[in-house]
Amino acid sequence: MTDMPKTYDPQTTEPQLVERWIDAGCYQRSKGTGDCTVVIPPPNVTGVLHMGHALDDTIQDAFIRYNRMAGRSTRWIVGLDHAGISTQTKVDKRLKEQGVSRLELGREKFVDACWDWTREYGGTIVKQIKRMGCSADFADEQFTMSPQFSHAVRKVFCDWYHAGLIYRGERIVNWCPNCCTAISDDEAEYKDEHGRLWYLRYPLKEPVDGKDHIVVATTRPETMLGDTGVAVSQDDPEASRFVGATVVLPIVGREIPIFADWHVDAGFGTGFVKVTPAHDPNDFAMGEAHDLEKINVFDEHAHVVDGYGEFSGMDRDEARAAVVAWFEENGLLDHVEDHDHSVMHCYRCDTALEPWLSEQWFVAVDRLKGPATEAVTSGDVTFHPKRWEQTYLTWMENLKDWCISRQLWWGHRIPVFTCEDCGWEDASMDDVEVCPECGGRHVHQDPDVLDTWFSSQLFPFATQGWPEHPEEMAGHYPTKALVTARDIIALWVARMIMSSLYFCDRIPFEDVVIYATILAKDGSRMSKSKGNGVDPMDLMAKYGADAMRHNLLTLVTNNQDVRFDATFDKKTGAFESSPRTEQARAFVTKIWNACRFALMNMEGFEPGAPVAATPEDAWMLSRLAKQVADTTACLEEYRFGDYARGLQGFFWNEVCDWYIELCKGRLQSEDPEVRVGAQRNLVFVLDTSLRLLHPVMPFVTEKVWESMPASALDLAEAAKTGCDSSHDGRFLMLSAWPEPAAYGAYVNDEAEADFEIARALVSGVRSLRARYRLSPRAEVDVVVKAAPADAARLEAQRDFLVEVGRLSSLVVGEHAEKPANSVSFVAPGFEAYVVLEGLVDLGEEAKRLEKEVKKVTGELAGIERTLGNPGFLAKAAPEVVEAKRARKEELEVTLSRLSSQLEDLSE
Template identity: 40%
Template sequence: DHKDIQGNLYYVRYPLAGTKEFITVATTRPETILGDTAVAVNPKDKRFKGVVGKKAILPAVNREIPVIIDEAVDPEFGTGAVKITPAHDPVDFEVAQRHDLPLVNILNPDVTMNENAGKYAGLDRYKCREAIVADLKKDGLLVKIEPYGHSVGHCMRCQTVIEPTASRQWFIKTEPLAKPAIDAVTSGRINIIPERFTKVYLNWLENIRDWCISRQLWWGHRIPVWYCGKCGELTVSVDDVKKCAHCGSAKIEQDPDVLDTWFSSALWTHSTLGWPDDTEDLRYFYPTTVMETGYDILFFWVARMIMMGLEDVGDVPFSTVYLHGLLRDEKGEKMSKVRGNVLDPLDTMDKYGTDALRFALSTDVSPGNDINLTAARLEAGRNFANKLWNAARFVVRGIETEDIALNIKREGLGVEERWILSRLSRTNASVVKLMESFQFGEALRQLYDFIWGEFCDWYIEFAKIRLGDKDASPVPVLVYVLEASLRLLHPFMPFVTEELWQNLKKRLPADWQKTESIMIAAYPEADEKAVDAEAERVMAAVIEIIHAIRNARAEHKVESNKWIEARVFAGELNPVIIPHAPAIQSLARAKPVSFGEGRGEAQPSENVLALVLESSEVIIPMESMVDLKAERKRLEGEIAQSQAQIASLAGRLKDKAFLAKAPEAVVAKERDKLAERKGKLERLKEQIARF
């Protein structure tokens, strides 16, 4: 991990050989002066035109090093002249390669100074820094020290500052491998989702460097190279080697390093199928269709699988790469053990349920975008599973086996049934389309809205009113919609859907028993014939009326067991809405519900609440909802309370001391509170004006 830290920038004079002049460089690591092999300036920087090609004397060790020019130097950094330490800086290493500079390694593996550090040998790197700075100051070579913020590499596990060091490693020349991998994507043989990562992929491969594949670790695949102690030659072999391939000596030793984990991972697409043998599995399963992984390893894994697949097998390993985002905490920060913000999945599943965790991870997922995992999402998943469980229990209780058929006959169905079947068909079609385009989060959201918001909240409630109606029983449609919904939802929440599907299947006729598990049941196909725009129009109007009356009751705090009066004006929709009066009465607790001719008759007046809706208008006598005197008194009290809160918040936001000291987030929160209180006050004034 790279972290921004506050350090120092040390300005150091390097004497120019044979003169009394100096060239001043700036560095954040003065201890690495001991490993310098050059001073570099930008070729366009005219300030140093007279010193390029001269020799500088390296402080502390008095070694001569050249002053060179290189495009990598930033003229704006420090003095414009930089020290080149090839053994301990990746950029400097590349400069050294271009200018044929030697490498001087000054660090031991334990980051103490080695024999190349002269009198500083054996010192810890930071103790060496202190000693070098003291000596530079004593010799008059330290110009100044400035505070300087910069990014420094740290170990992800122990957070120790990492010191780059040049070492001998094994590499793969990747440019010949990268060209076919680039062509595989630009030609369309491989499609990357989301598309914006195609540019990232191509940028990496077009600027690829040789791949270091050796690692100094205790565990891994050993490098398949043996060194001969007799002739000094190398033997490379897939099989274990007993003797040198060059001189036949048995005095051989295998390289102690192991392969980079991404090397063996890059072979995964074909090594798992028996490659290099021409196996039946390899012929059948290679290439596969979709490769799904995180965008953070697009280069480390995906690009390398493509390169290796093309090189080893001669074909792309997959046709589609689907990239998901990273999982973050509630604040959007990356989860890590160091930060202490990691959620243990086992504990989370134990608390909320496995399906709830899957729901939380899926509802907001979209290709390539990160996900913030919050307790609210987990609770929403648990609540959804509970809602589904209760709905299924209600449906199963109402089943009479002999009356249930696999196929619903639409002739003679009521408007409610035609409506829910139409909504099921539309949802089914949309979900399939979304899943085929990898929009899994939106697919789950639409299923959630349909199952909870339409099937559970509305159709089941409509069905309860008519459960005893043998001529128009809603049970077959309840079963049909529940069963299809469980199959639609199964990929997202497999455990609860399997359990409920098995319970449902036990109570159905024999032809339902043929499929052992919902996992192997066919995914639902949308029935286009079930789409019924008229039924949707009628039920949208009915639901809107019920919803509006319920909101009015809640706004005026009407007790749940109290019945109120309502008069509906639906114009041309009256004939199709009037048959639903019993449902409106039952679900809105409005009795009587009467219907007036035309629209535009719902005029607000004293003691009357007029609700103007999209498809109708509703008038509710206030006296049917509340005690008018008591309600007015309650509203006056709430108005006074709101006015006091507004005055307090406004005063705080005018306080210069508060505005100066409080964090921006706190000030913003107070402003939001003020806006919310003002909105509430306006609503209260509108309510009291009706009396």
């Protein structure tokens, strides 16, 4: 045992404990019965910690720490993703600041610059994760561009290529003109934009039923330069009269056919739809079906290509304005309407994406998605919450071939080699310099790199020795649980399942835990641009990691969007406070003070087994046993919010507010047997509680535990392992988890029922004292009306009730009546009346309450008028509206309470 300082300093303690844990090898793979291997969703090498990361990593660490203590073999694999587009963008920016162009530098030197940047800045987020107390195996950090990982990526590509699952084809892709690379559908971000619908007249080569033109409606008039057809709905008899006719495309003079196709919605626009196969996915499909020419009118920067006269060289916006002006000048602009629509943007640079026809590499998914679908429908892979299973299955059902090529230099270069001399082409595990067919030396590797998600899909098995040392996976594969965000179920989760089933013939993980999305206080998404994002490092600097971690877990519910209560300085926009995290910090202090109090009362302590010597002992040990079972079930079932909230309620309300308070007298007893019995019980309860709390609050629990004396749990561990039962040189994080079965003997429902009814009576009396502003020491007369069984329970604890409740008298009976000048409260099993005569002037108290009711009613009415004003709701800042609504709810609760008190007095 060692003395504990009066106050706990997380800023000093937490970094010190991290180093101690790492130096002692606590984070490395542990041995045990059963396996719990978890892979971290690898953050981008360019990334810094944000609130989503903080919640994700807290959940994973809580799960890993629990399993480690439960005696399972644990390994938490940490690593970084090379983040192709993001890293290349940052290095490009850095070079530009130095006056250097990527193209001038050349590919090889640019890749070297990316490696330099990665080595210099890439470890930031790992350091931040480490500061949080995450017990990942940092000694075995992975990287998706390491030689071993690169070998695995290359094997996957080559195997799928030779199996016919990877092919090169010309398809419409989402092209970013700024990043100059393809972007997958799942990476694109849709944004609602105010736009227009232009109605353009296209002249007919020959009149049809007296009409010399048709009118098409389009949101993108600039693409009409590449039109090669006009389509009508098969269900539109009016427009179908024109099928077979020919249009002379304005500006270009190209003759294009009119045809019918199922893709066309008869209700859109005029019923005539311009078809540009190189610039729209549906148009591409119609072009394939009707053998239309595919004409790209834009280059990779979304500028009009040569051959279009004055329009050539214009960017998209310039071309749109110029085309519309031309139609208007030539009398072919029919009319224009406002039209709001959704536009895809690049998730990295926010540029509007261009549907663009280009040659790309694809994974054919038809042979992969069937087994991956069955893995979920069969229950081999389980989603938590279960509703996300349908998101996965719906995406899988509609899955299209995956475009895996990116026009970048940083990343895994596509290992396909082509001979210019004879046309030979093949994918190879080794670089090819001489053509194996003709012996020519004009062999070139494909310039593109693979989509970052292509490499990250291998993370569960490429980090564990595959393909060169698959024996390392034995006993650790499939991994136990994947904790991740809902927005990458398609991008990452599904692809890991597909690739793992193909290459390992096994699922990559048994459970998928989808964590909540953390929103700003007003319900909007956190973002730097809005200035409403909270940096977890700021939270830890202000409150400590334990407080942040605990608050985050208490936010978790079965709903996927949770609001974070951060407030900001209005002038600077800097983070100011988080009331919920402040409450969590208070809980940290509560843990510290409770254990410090116990430590100050350990004179003469001798380790030993706990004994239910008093009613409160029996109640506490039974409640502790049930808490062990509930906590274990929550962690086994991934109910992390229930775990954190339930444990806080138990420790604060039951252990601290009741049991410790009731132990104080016995801890000061002159009878050594009574004192030691109370000490043993208290140490046992605190030790068990610290072990239960450790996964979410590792720092304060570890620091406290090292000062605590050995408990019955330590004696049991020592008997099993032969180790020293003291805490010297030991860590809580490596100690045994309290097993529910071992606590079963302490469960005593009868003792709990007895104590709970007594606790309810004392709590009610205390609340009334506070309500009527009486001294906590003021003794009161109490009359209780209860059924015979409950009355007997209370009578059996009369001495306890009188002493702890500070009662001058207690009357309990089945037919007890309410005395004059008393107030009442109701609890399960009884109705109690507290006599206030001589203690409170009930008449004056009624007048005071009436004034309070009037005041609260007036304020509430004013807020209701404000919130009912559409003008206020439209103009006021969201946080102001939210504050008004919160105040309204607070006043409603206050009014209900005051009215209840007033009604009680009137009786």
